[in-house]
Amino acid sequence: MALKKSVVIIGGGWSGVGVAGSLAYNNFHDYILLEQADSIGGFWKYHTYDSVRMHDLSRLYKTPHDLSEKYKDHFLLQSEVPIYLQQYADYYGISNHILFGFRVTQISHQDDEEFCWTVTGINVGENIERTYICKYLCIATSYCRVPVIPENIKKSMNHFKRKIIHSADYKNPSNFDISKHRKILIIGGGHSSSEISTELTDAGFHVTIAHRSGQYFMRQQDWTSYLSNQTIEKSLQYWRYSMADENFKEILEIFNEQFSEKNISY
Template structure:
């Protein structure tokens, strides 16, 4: 077992956050280890607290809660789902200042929720979970962090999400570039962009937001675009104080408002999943938006996608195209061949001088699982399996041969049309039910049957086959290296909610310390082959 390197338990507590002090060199034993403190991790911790459990820790790689809403502080960072929907159902707010809230407001919300529900003593900051294994005899997980601290737990909940590892493109010669370089998720606020030549690489959701914010400040904007995005008109309106008061004081109004947002978003799932041809109207709206805001026909052509709307995430902005319509802005569609000390060189051999390079290139998504190397029952290698077969889980939460391991926002639970927080809460409910079931049956562990998981994923891929993400004519981060969509849920979220209302025992194996299939285990209500 790895020993801690801190010189004292007091120093360890100061480094890892509030909570129990432990002696140097000893593993920390607990009931549940939660990895990550974004919406998923905090929500899971709150659910355990509501169940009367205090035997859990939340490992957080950074120095505060918040996940992606802590890390992404770039100018203009905001939610692209109405915040009244993009928030916990058990902790609604009436005082959201805007319909689509900016990063500081959501970050503060998560910090306030964490404090309200007393999660402080369970948080362990600056703890980067790196590897772990399941002990078949102990029926326990052993996890290690980057600093060598070991955690031993019956249950592990991965709440690391997918949008936390920046994707940095490989550019020949970038190390020779003489200016500043950073990713939008690691925004360097010490860099003054005033009057500088700024090269932005990428045209995804982040760039759509920060480009309009910096364009007036910079001397020249170079936008390197591989594939244009569908950007629809959208005004981020303020919610007037009078409306906020009504939402807070009039019974039922806030619930009706949230419900209307939910069902309005759900309506979009039909076209995305079942009738992509209906998205032609969206294409007409997007093209009209370009015509209204872009004067030059050649530039319009560059910014008009040649794939079906929805194939990549639909974006909204009333300021993005205006920023690109300025004389100081240039949209470059030639691929980047390399970098020099003074700028970037494109495939046509042209070098454009730059003072600052900003990556707006998104995150590792389908391979984000590689950040945590874990081995399950009989040494099953999760990372190796996912690399070979693609990420797959039962209901996106549990994985065969990984006892007592739960993955929030796991494979095929992402969304392209509504709030991911809805999916998170559905999954948390499912995890709670699974843990209760283990305890009720006197078992030590639960894991899905391999054949059940395989059948579930075959059905998911079948339902995705005719969706816009599989037929829309684009290459998106929704697809893995095998060309399979391992990211998105195929359909309405209320159907996912129904499927996670309870754990079906017949879909799982229940294990006990005295061995799978042991007659004594069966007498205790535990069977290796399920109920």
């Protein structure tokens, strides 16, 4: 028998908890939040490297209607994000509306029904299938949840003879033996690239970044100083490598020829 809820939220990370908080703030409680893991925090708790942190000051990134001033001028650490979200959930009574260990397997829609959305899934711990019908459905699963390797890079990977990993599998510099993997090529110029390259460089690795459009990186402490109208004393440490998509094969071949051993991370 299907269970009725006006709103079903899928995902217990930043977005899902924020939506639930907005509903609770407006005294709306006919909702349920479905989370596959055993606690809230999503991507930030289970799928990140140890040193990851928020990329904006928390006052710019906090959840809706959050009255806390504790993290006002702070870049939240990975370990702090789940704690922050749990405190927010407790404050608004969201925890009472969360079903943990629920993996969604199917979603369907009927145009002519008031409760037009049907969400089916399995309670992992009990292996029991459940179905919810609702008027409104919010899918709040992170776009970073599933690791992706661009197709153009996949085609070039066969030409690279060394070890290849995705950034989703990286935790900290201890993943690599510096005596064997001193030279590392990182493809991509996003937040993961800048943070991982910084950490590996500080640990003594020789890091090169390949990025299609060209980009400069700045440490967060320097950016914070800039925002505070202080002089940036440290110079940018990373050389940018700009290339078009079709040149990835060429750069991989160059690294394969020149370096005796290395890792590559996206």
